[in-house]
Amino acid sequence: MLNITNTTADGHIKLFIPGPVEVSEKTFRAFCHPQVGHRGSEFPALYESIHPRLQQLFGTQGPVYLATSSAWGVMEGSLRNLTQKKVLNCMCGAFSDKWLDVSKRCGKQAEGLRVEWGEPILPEMIDKKLASGEFDALTLIHNETSTGVMNPLTDIAAVVRKYPEVMFIVDSVSSFSTVPIAMDELGIDVLLTGSQKALAMPPGLALFSTSERARARAATIHDRGYYFDFLEFHKNWEKFMTPSTPTTGHIWALQSKLEDIFEEGLVARYARHSKLNSMVSDWVIANGFEHFAREGYRSKSLVCVKNNRDINVPAFCSALKKKHKVAINGGYGKIKGVTFRVSNMGDESEATMAELLQWMTECLPA
Ligand SMILES: *Cc1c(COP(=O)(O)O)cnc(C)c1O
Numbered sequence: 001m002l003n004i005t006n007t008t009a010d011g012h013i014k015l016f017i018p019g020p021v022e023v024s025e026k027t028f029r030a031f032c033h034p035q036v037g038h039r040g041s042e043f044p045a046l047y048e049s050i051h052p053r054l055q056q057l058f059g060t061q062g063p064v065y066l067a068t069s070s071a072w073g074v075m076e077g078s079l080r081n082l083t084q085k086k087v088l089n090c091m092c093g094a095f096s097d098k099w100l101d102v103s104k105r106c107g108k109q110a111e112g113l114r115v116e117w118g119e120p121i122l123p124e125m126i127d128k129k130l131a132s133g134e135f136d137a138l139t140l141i142h143n144e145t146s147t148g149v150m151n152p153l154t155d156i157a158a159v160v161r162k163y164p165e166v167m168f169i170v171d172s173v174s175s176f177s178t179v180p181i182a183m184d185e186l187g188i189d190v191l192l193t194g195s196q197k198a199l200a201m202p203p204g205l206a207l208f209s210t211s212e213r214a215r216a217r218a219a220t221i222h223d224r225g226y227y228f229d230f231l232e233f234h235k236n237w238e239k240f241m242t243p244s245t246p247t248t249g250h251i252w253a254l255q256s257k258l259e260d261i262f263e264e265g266l267v268a269r270y271a272r273h274s275k276l277n278s279m280v281s282d283w284v285i286a287n288g289f290e291h292f293a294r295e296g297y298r299s300k301s302l303v304c305v306k307n308n309r310d311i312n313v314p315a316f317c318s319a320l321k322k323k324h325k326v327a328i329n330g331g332y333g334k335i336k337g338v339t340f341r342v343s344n345m346g347d348e349s350e351a352t353m354a355e356l357l358q359w360m361t362e363c364l365p366a
Pocket residue numbers: 019070071072073095141143144145146171172173174194197
């Protein structure tokens with residue numbers, strides 16, 4: 001066994017930021033698996049062995065693909081594979097706002113459906129837009145990590161299903177496996193996630209699934225490119241391979257992570273995230289803060305705290321780092337400093353969250 005440590009390294013700051021999150025010693029060791037040739041027999045056997053569990057997490061009977069990139073690779077790829085006419089980009093925070101910019105950079109006709117940060121995207125807003133008949137694709141971030149908003153996916157999906165021409169592209173980077181998402185049942189055409197957030201693995205792997213409709217659409221589009229070509233992924237998936245060299249370390253880590261997830265059980269995993277999230281919520285209220293996200297539309301995997309007490313957020317974060325070797329996030333993009341964020345993704349427990357919250361209380365200015 002290699003003498004590699006992760007969390008015990010000297011000076012390590014434990015991450016409670018909403019991605020990347022802390023990687024367990026077990027996951028990290030699995031990541032450090034010796035190299036294998038990915039066109040030999042070992043890699044396809046590994047991929048095939050984890051596939052049923054991936055399907056279960058994705059809520060699909062369809063293929064689950066593994067891409068060597070962060071989530072943005074597949075987010076951009078989805079636009080390139082599926083947009084022919086025009087894409088509607090739902091915008092409610094830093095990540096979802098950027099999707100409009102990316103659509104334009106890919107040369108796609110695109111329009112934003114904007115709400116104030118902290119507000120959710122509502123089904124009726126989408127219905128009104130799609131009724132114009134202008135759009136053939138829609139992007140939605142399920143859990144907007146910058147604002148702590150979780151959009152009402154089930155109700156939005158019901159609306160999108162009224163428009164069979166519209167490809168429904170959903171980013172679940174910070175919600176995947178923390179709440180159930182039934183891809184097939186909801187009629188999602190692309191469901192994607194990344195490794196370093198809700199899955200608590202090192203960054204660098206994106207996972208996604210496509211519907212049969214999505215692949216049929218892709219087949220009609222001729223400038224899909226190569227690296228994220230959905231049809232290349234599909235053709236290779238049939239042999240449990242990837243179009244180009246996979247990040248095999250991640251896939252060993254994924255196998256290990258799936259063992260953890262299914263040992264805990266999905267229902268227990270969802271309940272744990274919900275419980276830990278409510279502990280953070282209780283801290284927010286008990287300490288005179290407010291939530292940034294509107295009630296009823298809040299994430300289960302992080303909390304975005306509104307700095308209504310007007311504390312010095314950078315000083316608060318750096319006290320936590322210095323005294324307790326933990327990192328929380330001091331707000332993202334235009335809400336830096338006026339918010340701060342705490343993640344409860346990954347392998348956290350009631351004990352580790354309670355400890356963090358205690359330290360946060362101690363580090364608050366009097
Ligand atoms: C972090 C994040 C992304 C971007 O992920 P990268 O790994 O930087 O590509 C996309 N969407 C959401 C919701 C995120 O939280």
